[in-house]
Amino acid sequence: MNKTKIRNLTLQAGLIALLLALFAYFGFNYIQNISQRNIEIGYGFMDDTAGFSISQTLIPYTEADTFGRTFVVGLLNTLLASVISIILATLLGFVVGLMRLSSNKLMSNTALFYVELLRNIPPLLHVLFWYQVVFLNVLPPFKESFKLGEWLYINVRGITIPSFVPQENAVAFHIITFIAICGIIYLGIIKKQMVLRGVHKRLWPWQVLLLLVPVVYAWLTGPYRMVLPQITKFKFSSGMTMRPELFSVVVAMATYTSTYISEIVRSSILAVPKGQLEAAKSLGFPSYRRLQLIIVPQAMRTMIPPVTNQYLNIIKNTSLGMAVAYPDLTAVFAGTTLNQTGRALEVMALVMVTYLSISLVTSLLMNWYNRSIIDRKGDLISKEDIPVE
């Protein structure tokens, strides 16, 4: 072992010892403070009655439920906002990214303007803008709601559409739909294998036929009943309402993050070697097939790791919804529940672990998808696209 190695090892060991000592000191202090107050550390409080109400709940919840249930309610609200934001941000990002690459100057400049304007504003301002400016100051009051027939109401209290109540035969409809989707996927796999073996046979008409089965079934039997929104004194007694709080968070997150995703899409496409495009051209692929078969699959490889980062950012940034009263995990559990119970350490630790788990699971799924693409690229693209005589 040379001198440098020894010095480095000593430094590292010292640092770790210092860290451990620091944590031990904080832990000791905490336990001492807690025991002075005759409070036991633990999650027993999760079974106590919460006593406060929450505006948006995906599962049944009343004030008589426990603090543990407020955690689930908050978590589901976080996941709801995250999932919608991720889907919208991906779609928007893709479209804007492709627009920026367009040879049409109007298109590419519009995209450039969109990206530069939105990504240089802090995300909190996005959220506040949609809530304070758009919802609270621009949209009409509840009683003078903007209406589109009987189906759509837009006002300061949110966006309301009819709800669909499942009927008795809804179960049968779900089963038929599920079977049809499985069939379509199965045919897709068969098709790929046939291509690899060099057999060319049309299977898509069968897939369309399978898709038509549940549609026709739904049309004939009506598994859902549409219930139009009904205005009562204070709110809609029926129909589905997207509250302004959720809307603001979702739109803010989707537009803000879509700018980053669009840049990732653009740079990934530019990163595909030019020779690939030229080769595709010389083989006579039309432009949309070039994009679909040659460019995007190769760009995907570069795209997915940075896009995963953006997804994680969205999940974490939904906690900004706290600023506009969106009842997510941070606002409900790390906010109100913490305040009511005073269990700072337990609540904060649980919330941190939860965000960590959501993020890790998301990365895991995205990495898994990434690997599956790379595998396929090696096999499929080269073989599928060479016409087999």
Place this chain on the structure above:
Amino acid sequence: MSLKATFKLSAAALITALLSLTIVSCGSKETAVTAEATAAPAESSTSTLDLVKERGKLILGVTAGVPGYSAPDGEGVWQGFDVDLGRAVAAAVLGDPDAVECRPLSAKERFTALQSGEIDLLCRVTTWTATRDAELGVNFAGVNYYDGQGFMVAKDSGIKTLADLDGATIAVQAGTTTELNLSDYFRKNGMELELITFEANEQAAAALEAGRADAVTSDSSQLYALRTKFKEPENFDLVPELISKEPLGPVVREGDDQWLDIVTWSFMTMLNAEEYGVTSANVDEMKASSDNPNVKRMLGVEGGVWEGFGLGADAGYAIIKSVGNYGESFDRNLGAGSPLNIARGYNALWVDGGLQYGMPIR
């Protein structure tokens, strides 16, 4: 590991450590202050009355600036409903209502400041509760404002009473007892509620103003203050009922009964003066010509009441002459004569159906 990497690691370690510190300390802060306040020894060897006389001025603990209750005016002079009570005590003790030094205190500092003798009297929108009386070594000298959790609604909403709020959307500030009181009340009465929880009272009020919510709830004094910031304050009003009790009053150190009596009776004098129609304008005339024995005793014409407290005979007269009666002070700072425009409500005199009841001066 390179030196640079080591630096990076140590920086990360430091940040982690700081973070954990913040989390840990957040949990224990509140109680630590209370514990300190409890432990502080009551300093009461000399009487507060002698101290104030010797010093020549009264040191009054007030808010850092709540309009109507205690806030500095354009010239930096403290004005307000709570300040008036301090001025009344100064007038009674020193004969000079302006011999008051106001000391702005945060909610956490207030009891410690009183305990340690830094201030003589605390008039800082402080709620009278059993725990405070029992554990903090302080005494409450009365209730000068009956506050409580109220509801502000738009006048054109057709909501006149609490019962009309069944099914309404209500905005509230997060993490307060207000939030819990509200849910409890609605649950108890079988009413439906949609609660939107904001980080700040101002945001909750803005939600009402924009029509996002049907009502905003908080302590009624807070709601009146929030209303002054609305674009059209005249379009909003409070429903008459309150769902919690927040009696606000002056606080003194425990262990000095004479001083407690002086503060209590300075306040009672203001209440009695309103009941008997004595105002700052007519107090000279009343003193000279009133036949009412209550008024005579109050203004020191007969009875020798004030000497019993260790004060001059004209202490009562000085209070009314300089500060006015309870109603005058209320109107000037909180009521119709102020931007807050608070209705008397529970703070009306008992003879008018309110709760303010001046003990008899005899």
